[in-house]
Amino acid sequence: MNIEWGNVREQFPVLQEWVYLNSASFGPLPRCALEAMERHNRRRDEQACVDFVSWFDDADRVREMAAALIGAAPADIAFIPNTATALGWMVQGLKLKPGDRVVALEDEFPNNTYFGHVLARRGAEFVEVPLEGGEFSLDRFCAAIDARTRLVLMSAVNYSTGLRPPVEEIGDYLRRRGVGFYLDATQGLGALRLDVSRVQADVVAAHGYKWLLTPAGIGFAYVRPEVREWLEPCVYSWRSHKDWRQVDVLHHGPPELPAEAQKYEGGLQNFPGIYAMGAVLEMMLELGPAEIEKRVKELGECCREVLRKAGARLLCDRLSYYDSPILAAEFPGADASRLAVELRKQKVVVAARHGYLRVSPHFFNSEEDLERLGAALTGRSSP
Structure with missing residues (x-):
């Protein structure tokens, strides 16, 4: 294909003024998403309910598109306001x-570690597998999985590095040992x-x-069919009946839960957000996930080459498993937070995380x- x-960029008005390289914080809202929300809100204004x-x-059509994006069935998909909600389902x-x-x-991202610490207060053992010098070791990780391990919490891409x-490989290892696997795909999916x-994974x-370029407050979760057989909803509503x-x-009468993952959603949903997400998913599926990934990797x-020429030391240059669109750059003698502020004054938007300048280009x-x-x-000014 x-x-x-260049035509795709026209969907993003922010690019008219800014060099926006910060999708790992907030992705910009494309025109199609804004228009979808406006159409829904106008209908509510003119027709109420x-x-x-x-x-x-x-919403079910959007559910179908979300399923298509990750190779799932529509019945596996539930809408969520944030990932903490889905993690709460599994933990409880x-x-x-x-x-x-x-x-x-x-x-790990605080969502995952905070849940771990809270569970530790309740008597569970929470183990954080070290990254020695930032290096991930599959052997070291697997060695932390023992007979008492019930749950692994992980991000598809680390938000800062x-x-x-x-x-x-991790999912296969955990499945063979009967260990629950929760994957936060917020960083990377899209x-x-x-x-x-x-x-x-049991829940994604x-x-x-x-990276999915929606408004805040809307997302989706995949819940494996076998997990839905025993995982009870945390909340019940008028939709808690088939x-x-x-x-x-x-x-x-008494609740007879639907078999589909929507049984975890509760009551009314964030419909403006769902319509916006539907517009973005339609755009992404039309472009093609493989083409998007190819473009993101090219960028x-x-x-990386631009950052190296500017004098940066990159984590991805010295460590394995850092093939992602989040680039952590260290500039010797420079404070990353101050550097991010200085770049913003020049209409270049990046972020600072844990002492690194974080740059996160997307397909647009x-x-x-x-x-x-x-x-x-x-x-830039000398440090």
């Missing part, structure tokens, strides 16, 4: 006992392909506001964006 990426039931039909559903072990990597663990049949969750679509008669390599970026980053870094 020959994609005119006359077409209320059709909103759920539209496992009913951990004192002495059960929960494992995560060192320097760009570490991309071999989640397919830029990198992910196939849930290969990852073999992604908040859409980063016949909930019969809205003219809502009293159906990532270009960005261009080689010219990266040249402007390089020029801004080369012309």
Whole structure:
């Protein structure tokens, strides 16, 4: 497929003024997402709830697109307001006992580590597998999985360093040992392909506001069919019955939960967010996840070269498993936070995380964006 990426950039008004290289913080909202929300809000303004039931039909079409993106079935997909919600489902559903072990990597995103520490207060053992010098070791990680291990918490891509663990190998190892696997795919999904049949996680969750380019407050989770057989919802609502679509008669007796993952969603959903996410997913599926990943990797390599020429030391140059669109750069003698502020004054948006300048290009970026980053870094004030 020959994609005119310059035409794709027209979906992103932010690029008219800014060199935006910070999708690992917030992805910019494309025009198609804004227009989808506006159409829904206008309908609500003009018709109130006359077409209320059709909103759920539209949401199911978005569910189908989310499933297509990750190689799942629509029945496996639940909408979520954030990834902490999906992680809460799994943590509460496992009913951990004192002495059960929960494992995560060192320097994980706080969502995962905070849950681990809270579980430790309740008697579980929380283990953070060290990254010696930032290096991930599959052998070291697997050695931390013992007979008491019930749950592994992991991100598909580390939010600050760009570490991309071999989640397919990890998922296979955990499945063979009967260990629960929760994967936060917020960092990466929308830029990198992910196939849930290969990852073999029990729950995969992604908040859409980063690489999926949605508003905050909407995302989706995959819940494996076998897990849905025992994982009970944390909340119940009028939709906690298989016949909930019969809205003219809502009293159906005791809850008879649907078999689909939507049973975890609770009541009414963030419909403006769902419509926005649907517009973005449609765009991404039309472009093709493989083409998007190819473009992101091309820009990532270009960005690495720009950063090297500007004097940066890159984690990905000395460590394995750092093939991701999140690039952590260290400039000797420079404070990363101050450098990020200085770049923003030149209309270049990046972030500072843990002493590194974090640069995160997405498919809408261009080689010219990266040249402007390089020029801004080369012309920066001396530390």
